[in-house]
Amino acid sequence: MKFNHKVLFVASEMYPFSKTGGLGDVMGSLPVELKRQGVDVALISPYYGRLNTGDHQLRLVYSKCRVGYPWAPVTADIYTATHEDVPVYFVQRGEYFDRRYYYNTHDGDYFDNCERFIFFCRATLAWASRLDGAPAIVHAHDWQAALVPAYLHFLRPEAPFWRNTKTILTIHNLAFQGRFASRLFFGSGLPPEAWTMDGAEYWGDFNLLKAGIAYSDLVTTVSPSYALEILFRQCGCGLEGILTKRVFNLRGILNGADYTVWDPSGDKYLPCTYNPDELAGKELCKRNLLAELGMKKKLAKRPVLGFIGRLRRQKGIDLLLDILPRLMEQDIGVVVLGEGNLEFEAKLLDMVERYPGRLGVRIGYTEDLAHRIQAASDIFLMPSRYEPCGLTQIYALRFGTPPVATAVGGLRDTIVPWPDPAATGFTFAAADPDLFFAAIQNAIDVYSRPDEWREMVVRAMRADFSWEKAAKAYIQVYRELGADL
Numbered sequence: 001m002k003f004n005h006k007v008l009f010v011a012s013e014m015y016p017f018s019k020t021g022g023l024g025d026v027m028g029s030l031p032v033e034l035k036r037q038g039v040d041v042a043l044i045s046p047y048y049g050r051l052n053t054g055d056h057q058l059r060l061v062y063s064k065c066r067v068g069y070p071w072a073p074v075t076a077d078i079y080t081a082t083h084e085d086v087p088v089y090f091v092q093r094g095e096y097f098d099r100r101y102y103y104n105t106h107d108g109d110y111f112d113n114c115e116r117f118i119f120f121c122r123a124t125l126a127w128a129s130r131l132d133g134a135p136a137i138v139h140a141h142d143w144q145a146a147l148v149p150a151y152l153h154f155l156r157p158e159a160p161f162w163r164n165t166k167t168i169l170t171i172h173n174l175a176f177q178g179r180f181a182s183r184l185f186f187g188s189g190l191p192p193e194a195w196t197m198d199g200a201e202y203w204g205d206f207n208l209l210k211a212g213i214a215y216s217d218l219v220t221t222v223s224p225s226y227a228l229e230i231l232f233r234q235c236g237c238g239l240e241g242i243l244t245k246r247v248f249n250l251r252g253i254l255n256g257a258d259y260t261v262w263d264p265s266g267d268k269y270l271p272c273t274y275n276p277d278e279l280a281g282k283e284l285c286k287r288n289l290l291a292e293l294g295m296k297k298k299l300a301k302r303p304v305l306g307f308i309g310r311l312r313r314q315k316g317i318d319l320l321l322d323i324l325p326r327l328m329e330q331d332i333g334v335v336v337l338g339e340g341n342l343e344f345e346a347k348l349l350d351m352v353e354r355y356p357g358r359l360g361v362r363i364g365y366t367e368d369l370a371h372r373i374q375a376a377s378d379i380f381l382m383p384s385r386y387e388p389c390g391l392t393q394i395y396a397l398r399f400g401t402p403p404v405a406t407a408v409g410g411l412r413d414t415i416v417p418w419p420d421p422a423a424t425g426f427t428f429a430a431a432d433p434d435l436f437f438a439a440i441q442n443a444i445d446v447y448s449r450p451d452e453w454r455e456m457v458v459r460a461m462r463a464d465f466s467w468e469k470a471a472k473a474y475i476q477v478y479r480e481l482g483a484d485l
Contacts, residue, residue: 005087006485007034007478008135009043010124012117012144013102014088017056017081018048020102021310022255022391023142023172026222029258030474032084033467039475039485044124046116047079047090049098056081058090065130067123070115070187076123091123103144106342114180117208118188121147125155134161136483139168143178146212147188150200153215154191166481169216171209173388174230174237175314178208198242213242217481220251220474222389223410227252235386235409251477254413255389256467262371262395269371274400276461279454282375282400289376293360295333303447304333305440306377306401308370308392311340311348316383316406321347322433327440328355335360335373374399379443385431387411397424397460404439406431414465418442424460 013019015028027043034041051058062078077092091097096116104110125148128134140148149167156162185195185206194200200211213219221227229235231244243250264282265275271288274281287300305327309315320336321344327334336348336359348361362369374380380396382405389410393403397414405411407427415425428439447453478485 005042005135006040006483007042007137007139008128009041009139009141010121010145010148011043011045011141012120014043014045014083016083017051017054017088017090018045018102022222022389025258025391026172026255027141028083029256029467030471031086032258033256033471034474035084035086037468037471037475039471039478042087042089044089044091044127046097046120047077047092048102049094049100051090061089062127062130065123065127067119067126069119069122069189074119076119076127078127089127091120091127093119093123096120114178114184114206114208117144117178118147118184121145121151122189124148125151129159129161134165136164136485137166137168137478137481139170140212140216141170142172143176143209143212145169146178146208146216147190148212149216150190150194150211150214154194166218166483167216168218168220168477168481169212170220170222171213171230171388172222174209174221174235174239175386177202177210177237177239180206180208182206198245202238207239210239210242213239213246216249218249218251218477219243219246220253220477222253222255223413224252224254225412226386226388226409229386229409253470253473253477254410254465255391255394256470257391257394257398257465259398259466262374262398264375264399267371267375269368270375271372274375276400276458279400279457285372285375286378289335289360289372290333292372293335293362294357295335295360296357299333299358302332303378303444304335304376305379305381305404306373306396307334307336307338307381308373309338309382311338311344313341314385316385316431316436317341317344319383319431319433319436320381321351323437323440324351324355324359326437328358330444331358332444333358333360335377337362337365337369337373339364374401377401378447379404379440380425381440382406382411383428383431383436384408384411390414393425394465397463397465400457400461402426402443402456402460404428404436404443406436414463416459418446418456422459423456424463425456 013024064075272281272284380403387409403425417427428435
């Protein structure tokens with residue numbers, strides 16, 4: 001089988017085949033933009049069971065690829081499909097990936113997540129090593145793929161096939177590291193010399209992300225600010241030491257947005273499209289969402305605040321719950337879409353009963369409703385305690401929904417804060433409910449001045465965070481590693 005791809009992405013999800021959050025969106029967009037810019041790129045991901053229920057044209061390309069993990073006879077089947085001219089490959093092994101969820105249920109992580117993603121990483125390399133040529137770059141993403149750079153580091157001296165392949169690990173969220181019991185390291189296929197404080201060992205545990213950081217040729221994060229923040233204890237999540245050692249091989253490249261999907265001027269999910277020169281459609285979207293969620297019609301003339309995200313402390317949902325009673329005193333509307341912590345879900349549903357018609361809550365996530373909330377909201381809420389990049393605030397800007405966000409990570413890199421004359425949104429210094437409430441008050445005050453608000457909305461919509469710039473930065477990094485693209 002001929003393998004001509006110069007760059008091989010390795011990731012645990014890719015929109016439209018699989019998605020739990022930003023990683024899926026990035027993988028659905030960045031490889032496509034690299035392809036447009038002339039890079040021969042492909043991606044490999046697990047074959048999750050729900051792929052069978054989607055409208056995807058999958059075909060088997062390699063049967064019974066010998067992986068050898070967790071015991072010698074174990075094999076994987078490799079399937080392929082195409083996304084926007086980018087070849088996508090899938091590692092199929094039913095007992096590992098044919099599950100309702102990707103990584104966890106409400107009760108917690110799957111007990112065998114370490115084995116699942118060791119298998120995925122080893123299957124990726126087992127399959128690729130049987131083909132006609134090695135990629136110039138293997139670009140792994142997050143802890144689920146982080147062992148690939150570690151394996152290649154130790155494979156190169158003994159496997160000529162991989163001798164010229166360089167590796168990159170991109171960290172999308174340092175808080176998720178893949179930390180497991182030490183016994184799992186000793187069957188993983190990594191050599192004993194990797195079990196050191198400068199390698200895969202972390203306080204007696206096997207840390208998959210740390211192994212990737214230690215042994216990849218280059219480490220990137222998804223925004224310049226986050227690349228600096230993770231060098232310090234507050235955001236380093238215990239890995240600031242190894243990251244500081246790799247600081248000269250660490251880069252921060254801001255994510256982009258796929259404006260072919262997230263743009264109100266042609267959004268298939270909206271009842272009415274609009275653009276910076278004609279905003280009447282945004283008002284219609286607002287009235288339609290209020291009706292859809294059973295909210296009061298009079299809110300069409302009042303600020304409606306939107307929140308879309310995982311219901312976890314990282315996203316600051318507890319801060320929103322804290323200030324909701326104060327917000328509800330002001331005759332405004334709040335719309336929430338998300339799922340996660342069961343306690344937060346229950347509190348939100350309880351508050352819907354307390355504030356009927358003014359608080360709209362949908363537990364779960366659907367792509368179409370996310371688009372409608374972005375379009376219908378006047379102000380977007382993003383009170384994250386940390387945010388490596390964030391995509392929803394970038395979407396909010398394009399939809400003319402100025403964000404109120406904590407000044408951290410990618411939020412700081414993408415929002416021009418009021419009262420700057422070029423403001424596109426509002427920021428506050430730290431994850432504190434009073435600071436959050438004060439920033440929302442600033443946004444509501446500006447909203448009450450229609451001309452000033454419209455100018456901010458138009459500036460936000462014209463901000464450009466397309467993938468074109470990010471892709472060029474990745475190409476520069478690939479060439480820095482010596483890749484001939």
